[in-house]
Amino acid sequence: MFGYGAITFPAGIGQYLAGERLFGETVRDFFGNCSWVLSNTSEPFGCTQAQLGVWSNNGRSMPMDVLMLFFVFSFIFITLCSTLPVPLGAFVPSFVIGGSIGRAFGEALLILMPHRAAIIFPGIYAVVGAAAFCSGATHSVSVAVILYEVTGQLHYTIPILIGVIVAHAVGKHLQPSIYDSIVQIKKLPYLPDISHISQDFIGITAEQFMVKDVKFLSHDSTLADVREIIMKFPNVHTFPICDSNKNQILIGSCKRTNLRKIIDRTIGPKAYSAELARRLTNVNPDGTNTSTHSAPSATDLDVVNGDPNPTSNNKGEKDSLLSKDQQPSTITGWKLRSFINRKKNHDNGVFGFNSKERAIWEANALEASLELNEIEFDSAPFQLMERSPLLHVHMLFSLLGLKRAYITKCGRLEGLISRRELRKGIEDVRQGILVARRISGKLDPSLFTVASVKPELQFKN
Structure with a gap:
């Protein structure tokens, strides 16, 4: 980028290749109706010196020389800049390169046939060249519609469409589009285009x-x-x-997300907490008392009795499996908390079930059939x-x-x-x-x- 800026500097080499012009301004100059090569003649179709401006280096260079230097420089540096690992905008650069080629072709026709200046408009060749080159590079036919919007007229619809279609067909036959080429160079996954008339793909099922x-x-x-x-x-x-x-x-x-919800609902944290609470409260879902856990000791109920300083495991008593808004205020709830606190350092610090008990519980819970009507x-x-x-x-x-x-x-x-x-x-x-x-x-x-x-x-x- 530093080299591009140094070369296009208007006070240096840039004065010989229209470095002062931006891409949008160059396209506007290419689409002009007047001729650059007839500017020094008495022909009424030639551009004035004010219209030429930087394209003649303010009268010090030939317009065709500046145009050809601009084309060579733009083609090389746009190609190099397109390979940089940064976001790429290839539409306008290819549009400008095609416009310069079309302008050069139209001016060359005027040099060969100056007596036909009344019917040869280099700006029209620049329009067709810009559309054809851009279509061949991007494999896009919509360039023709964009040109209709840019020029604001439909008088040259046929030459523009012919140039776009021919360039699209030739470019698609020779090489993938510039965007597909970048994807291939970077080895990104993509779905390649195939010819539906190719004999190689016929019969493959x-x-x-x-x-x-x-x-x-x-x-x-x-x-x-x-x-x-x-x-x-x-x-x-x-x-x-x-x-x-x-x-x-x-x-x-x-x-996958729906299936994960089913598993989380079955053996997830909420299901585990609910099962742990059910077992520790000594009550089954049907209301019968069948738990084998021992009853809470006096130490377990110290908090309920109003003792502000329990004698056992002061730090562990502050921890709870339930959140603050879910902490119960009943004796059964304090029993659950005290039991969990006693098991804090049991089995490598796992609360509630040990690893074997939890594995058995998960295996039993996962034996249930998958209900398709519920997912x-x-x-x-x-x-x-x-x-x-x-x-x-x-x-x-x-x-x-x-x-x-x-x-x-x-x-x-x-x-x-x-x-x-x-x-x-x-x-x-x-x-x-x-x-x-x-x-x-x-x-x-x-x-x-x-x-x-x-x-x-x-x-x-």
Whole structure:
């Protein structure tokens, strides 16, 4: 950046390449109707010295020399600046470079055919050049619409559209867009474009690159299965839901956060505190007294009796499992607090249950079945057939912005395709690893057996 500023300094080398002009001002100069090469002639279409300004170095240089130096310098330094690890704005720089090329081409035509100055407007060539170069660099057709807004006229719609379409087609055939190229250089994950007329991708189906061993949850799953699948796949955000382990009929997908709420509600801190309080109060949910814990001693009830200085464990008595707004004022509550204080240093400082007791309690709590009617899940996840063409899968992922799609066969879950699998499949096809295979025309007998199985899950109203 220091080198760019030093070279474009107007009092130095910058005076020979219009360093005084900003990019927005250069575009306005390029789109002018007057001619730079006819400025010193008697032609009425030539620009005045005031209009040329820095492009002629205030009359000391030829305008075409300054224009060519500006193009060479801008092309080199814009390319170098685009490689810096900072946010990039490539639209306007490519627009300016294209405008300079178009302006130079229009002025060259006037030099070759000065007698046609009445019908040759270099500014129009600058407009078409800016649109074509920008479209070829960014692979965007909307540049034409932007130019209509900038110029405020539609008289040259046809040449602009022709230049944009041709540049877009040529650029897309030779090289990815500048944004895709930056993503590739930085090795970031992205979904590449593919040609829908390429013979390499014809015949490739979804079952060839999908993930087949998909872990799922069903009505037969327990809460222990839910916790296991969450811990085993920490990077998966959505899990499929099937009706049963036998049928594996896909009925929805559940987010990871919803499954974590179920586990927290079952063995989380609140559930643990509630279970601990239930056991220590010697009362079961039905009201019967079956606890084996010993009754509180006189020391436990010192606080209740009004002794301001208990004789045992003064510091521990101040700690409580409950928050201040939840601390009970009954004898039973003080009994709970004193019992917890006595167990503060027991079993490595763990309050309440020791590690073995808590493990047994969690195992018993997680034996409960997963109630699908009590959780929130998407009942209509995006599904594809196993023989869906790769071209069709790529089109859906690109247009709909899908993150994943489940592969089903008569409703039965067969696999999963995410952006990673689709990207890897495209790379394997281009490298010749994945090729089309012959598909039999016979029907699979399992289609009839799977279709006849009725789902076991029944939803409540």
